[in-house]
Amino acid sequence: MKPFMDTQTPSTAKINVTPVIDVAMVLVITLLITAPMIARSDIEIDLPQTQTRSVEDEVRVSVTLGKDGRVAVEDHVVPAGNLAAALQERLRQAGNENVLVVVRADAGMPYRAVREMIQEVRSAGAKRIAFATRMRAGEDQ
């Protein structure tokens, strides 16, 4: 004889997946929005601080010059002599013809190094150039 209780409680328990889906959706949307922001090198630099900022493009290509002289295009470290070639390849991609190239250099670097980098950026065909800065806390103009 089959026990009475077996017919009342099913043997398979359902897991509530709603919170998992909620969190996953939020993560996906956030990553989609912040993807252009986080595509930059992890070379440690101390950006110069400013009170002003220019109107910024959502799509940009960053070029980083680290304290130790290392150079990176977006998040790829490139040999110092290959910056122009690496950037040129990046600028040739569809939609990047008139893209803003942001030069990220350490505040303590001598201007000579930055000037040489700008020359290479220009030789690569960059039409619009900006210097990356960090907003001073509590000041926004």
Add this chain to the structure above:
Amino acid sequence: MFVMKKQQRETSGLYEVNVTPLVDVSLTLVCILLLSSPLAFESSITVKKSAISTAVVEQRTDADRIELRLVSVDSVLVNETTVARGELRQALVPLLEASTSRLVVVGCDDAVSHGAFVDALDHAKIAGALEIAVVGR
């Protein structure tokens, strides 16, 4: 009759809203904001290409032409007049008010730090420069 009253008593209690999904999403957002806040504070100052800017500047009158050159961390040449970097903004305001184009051409000596150079660009923008061009040597 008695059965109906008992059922009403059992179902008329306070209902609890399931806040677990809300808390999950909120905590995820807080974690993302904490991690991405250093990135959000990064901004930039756009500059014009020096080759074009220099050509344009040469065609303008002397009153229109504002040239900065950082010769050291502490001193700046503003139209060939030496000004302390701390007083750069005050020196630029009357010049920019007299200028119709509000274009400032900035140069910098090789030994000066990049931080001091960007600070000069920042002062020029605060003083009212509409466009900033960077020249090489």
